[in-house]
Amino acid sequence: MDGIDRLIAGLVEDAERAKDAGAGVTDAQIEAAARSMAARGFLPARGGEETYRTLATWVATVRAGLATRGLLLWGEPGRGKTLFLGKFCRAARTVRALQIAELYQEWGRARVLNWLAEDQLDIVPEDYYQLAIDDLGAEPTGKRFGETTEILADAVDQRYRQWQRRGWAGATFLSTNLSPDQLADRYGARTASRIAEMCAVINLTGPDWRMR
Ligand SMILES: Nc1ncnc2c1ncn2[C@@H]1O[C@H](COP(=O)(O)OP(=O)(O)O)[C@@H](O)[C@H]1O
Numbered sequence: 001m002d003g004i005d006r007l008i009a010g011l012v013e014d015a016e017r018a019k020d021a022g023a024g025v026t027d028a029q030i031e032a033a034a035r036s037m038a039a040r041g042f043l044p045a046r047g048g049e050e051t052y053r054t055l056a057t058w059v060a061t062v063r064a065g066l067a068t069r070g071l072l073l074w075g076e077p078g079r080g081k082t083l084f085l086g087k088f089c090r091a092a093r094t095v096r097a098l099q100i101a102e103l104y105q106e107w108g109r110a111r112v113l114n115w116l117a118e119d120q121l122d123i124v125p126e127d128y129y130q131l132a133i134d135d136l137g138a139e140p141t142g143k144r145f146g147e148t149t150e151i152l153a154d155a156v157d158q159r160y161r162q163w164q165r166r167g168w169a170g171a172t173f174l175s176t177n178l179s180p181d182q183l184a185d186r187y188g189a190r191t192a193s194r195i196a197e198m199c200a201v202i203n204l205t206g207p208d209w210r211m212r
């Protein structure tokens with residue numbers, strides 16, 4: 001994609017996002033979500049009010065049963081991405097991207113993808129097919145028997161199919177220190193655009209909480 005295509009695609013995506021960010025939730029529901037976030041220890045930071053409201057809107061949408069997409073939280077380290085995933089993206093499983101890359105090294109591609117898509121229960125809990133992947137991009141590129149694989153790109157493809165099939169019940173929650181452009185550079189434009197389609201993309205700004 002050259003610059004102008006990227007720009008147009010970005011505008012279309014922004015319009016889509018504006019449409020479904022907070023679709024159907026009221027200000028009161030957003031405020032209630034923000035209060036419950038703070039009550040659970042996820043606090044607003046000075047200068048991060050707008051981001052906080054965006055997050056609260058997403059949480060309100062989930063609480064109202066209106067969410068259709070998962071989440072991509074991106075931003076600098078120490079902004080609360082992992083904390084938010086753990087507290088508000090209640091997937092049945094959370095794995096670190098690094099762990100997926102390590103298992104790939106040990107098991108190979110087919111087995112690790114099978115493990116990610118595990119489907120052994122007869123009666124599955126409601127959130128069973130949702131998955132949180134923490135720290136996408138922090139893993140080294142997978143190497144096995146001289147073959148190089150971005151196993152996380154494969155994992156994202158698999159998650160995309162899961163989402164197409166199940167919608168919200170198959171949603172994926174991602175955190176990353178990489179920007180969307182950097183994700184596209186590393187995993188390819190196709191993977192990046194799949195993430196943008198299946199996830200609400202939120203840039204976590206504000207201060208580094210670890211420096212306080
Ligand atoms: N919104 C927040 N409210 C309270 N503590 C926070 C918040 N965001 C981050 N922290 C704290 O800051 C530290 C780093 O957060 P973390 O989620 O690991 O950051 P990231 O994943 O973005 O690198 C953690 O100890 C976390 O508890």
Ligand SMILES: [Mg+2]
Nearest residue numbers: 081082135175
């Ligand atoms: Mg983190």
